[in-house]
Amino acid sequence: MPDTPSTAVNPPKQPRSRKTLERLVNAALELLEAKGPDGVTVHAVVARANSSVGSFYARFGGKDDLLEYLQERVWDEALTRWNAAVETRAWSDMALPAIGEGAVGLLIDVRRSRVGRLQKLDRMSGGGNAYERFRRHLVKSLEGLLLDRRTEMEHPRPELAVRLGLSAVMGVIDAGLDAPSDGEGPLDLSREQLVEECTDLLLGYLGGAEGRGKEPVEFFDVWG
Amino acid sequence: MPDTPSTAVNPPKQPRSRKTLERLVNAALELLEAKGPDGVTVHAVVARANSSVGSFYARFGGKDDLLEYLQERVWDEALTRWNAAVETRAWSDMALPAIGEGAVGLLIDVRRSRVGRLQKLDRMSGGGNAYERFRRHLVKSLEGLLLDRRTEMEHPRPELAVRLGLSAVMGVIDAGLDAPSDGEGPLDLSREQLVEECTDLLLGYLGGAEGRGKEPVEFFDVWG
DNA sequence: TGTACATCAGTGAACGCGCGTTCACTGATGTAC
DNA sequence: TGTACATCAGTGAACGCGCGTTCACTGATGTAC
Numbered sequence: 001m002p003d004t005p006s007t008a009v010n011p012p013k014q015p016r017s018r019k020t021l022e023r024l025v026n027a028a029l030e031l032l033e034a035k036g037p038d039g040v041t042v043h044a045v046v047a048r049a050n051s052s053v054g055s056f057y058a059r060f061g062g063k064d065d066l067l068e069y070l071q072e073r074v075w076d077e078a079l080t081r082w083n084a085a086v087e088t089r090a091w092s093d094m095a096l097p098a099i100g101e102g103a104v105g106l107l108i109d110v111r112r113s114r115v116g117r118l119q120k121l122d123r124m125s126g127g128g129n130a131y132e133r134f135r136r137h138l139v140k141s142l143e144g145l146l147l148d149r150r151t152e153m154e155h156p157r158p159e160l161a162v163r164l165g166l167s168a169v170m171g172v173i174d175a176g177l178d179a180p181s182d183g184e185g186p187l188d189l190s191r192e193q194l195v196e197e198c199t200d201l202l203l204g205y206l207g208g209a210e211g212r213g214k215e216p217v218e219f220f221d222v223w224g
Numbered sequence: 225m226p227d228t229p230s231t232a233v234n235p236p237k238q239p240r241s242r243k244t245l246e247r248l249v250n251a252a253l254e255l256l257e258a259k260g261p262d263g264v265t266v267h268a269v270v271a272r273a274n275s276s277v278g279s280f281y282a283r284f285g286g287k288d289d290l291l292e293y294l295q296e297r298v299w300d301e302a303l304t305r306w307n308a309a310v311e312t313r314a315w316s317d318m319a320l321p322a323i324g325e326g327a328v329g330l331l332i333d334v335r336r337s338r339v340g341r342l343q344k345l346d347r348m349s350g351g352g353n354a355y356e357r358f359r360r361h362l363v364k365s366l367e368g369l370l371l372d373r374r375t376e377m378e379h380p381r382p383e384l385a386v387r388l389g390l391s392a393v394m395g396v397i398d399a400g401l402d403a404p405s406d407g408e409g410p411l412d413l414s415r416e417q418l419v420e421e422c423t424d425l426l427l428g429y430l431g432g433a434e435g436r437g438k439e440p441v442e443f444f445d446v447w448g
Numbered sequence: 449t450g451t452a453c454a455t456c457a458g459t460g461a462a463c464g465c466g467c468g469t470t471c472a473c474t475g476a477t478g479t480a481c
Numbered sequence: 482t483g484t485a486c487a488t489c490a491g492t493g494a495a496c497g498c499g500c501g502t503t504c505a506c507t508g509a510t511g512t513a514c
Contacts, residue, residue, distance in 0.1 A: 036350065038350060123347065126262060160421070161421075164400070164422075164425070167395045168395045169392070170395050170399075171395015171396065171398065172388050175363075175387075175388070176388070176391070189384075197384070197385075200429065201388070204428040
């Protein structure tokens, strides 16, 4: 999928090396998933990709370049899917409560599917902050949608409230998904329950819950 | 301060080696702070402590034991201070809004002072989860206090609401402190503003904000 | 008080292992004439 | 079509560095008589 040129990779000039590059990248991501950041060594990557160290260094100037390239790939993919998911829905037709519920649903889904990989990638390269940047992007793209309905909010500072409210929702989602069934009380919520609680929380804080309907909203699953 | 025996350390038997151990531990924590997890090598630690590798291995069976010992120390200290801070206040005299505000204040302060170190320690030892465990301890100890006022809550499931509400507050605190002045809008809040917004959020969700007074609460600063 | 001995504490050179990286070499693909 | 050549792609042994760890040794402290 990536025709994106990257400074991190020496571009392949034959289909053969193109495939090798693909195998290397996939192997690295699989190792990251299976063994964590420390499991991604050059030797392990080339072994899993049925390649060789020489081939690796024909593509990448060094391990750092691989990391940079992975960051780009994962980041671009997450961003593309997020934007697609956001644009799928007709926000301008919605009132504040529906927008709130939609935003919460998107955050839950993206958290479930994309965030772990970014976090691990960050941990691999020391100064990585892609996870934090991605979170901020999420907030920013939802901010605009919510603020279009600022007149429906009672909070005196809608900009502040939207940002803090979305951060709050993320905190709930993290807690609700990190500890699914930990023997401590009723924390394993269904997606629907989680959506409902988060939406109540958000709208209650923004101050615009009065007109909240009860029909659940359907989602396209764009997260593979 | 620690008379706590630990399986991780070979107990010193003379004051001299006792001091050496202390220097080693402090050096390790300083390096963690200054250079991050990767900066904490055995050689770097003993150099900074004006000690030697031999002395190190006289105390610890290996680097893992140092990590384990650090975890214990940091964890115990954080826990002690947290418990002291919680017990300082007369919760049983407070109504729900005051308890909520107090809880929020405690979370902000502990986050400011103690959480970073735990996070870095986790990152150092691969499977570390002290940070998450600590967060859960915080929630649990505040849960009880808030649930003593469950009759003042309107939320139909107080146990669930308290837990999610506290997680939400933590999300806000994380966001509010991680990106203090990032050129994007009014996110650099004073402690007082942050307390107020978080308290509003929490009480609004629990459903018990009606009786909320306006006198700010004073804190003992037990966080050094 | 002095001497002998045992244990505790400290030192730093040296070792081995895993990792990232290099390099001399072989094979595949494409182009010129 | 065949041959010569250049470039791309791939291989894996070998190297060097940093790290955790070991070990033979010296010095300090405490105890017995």
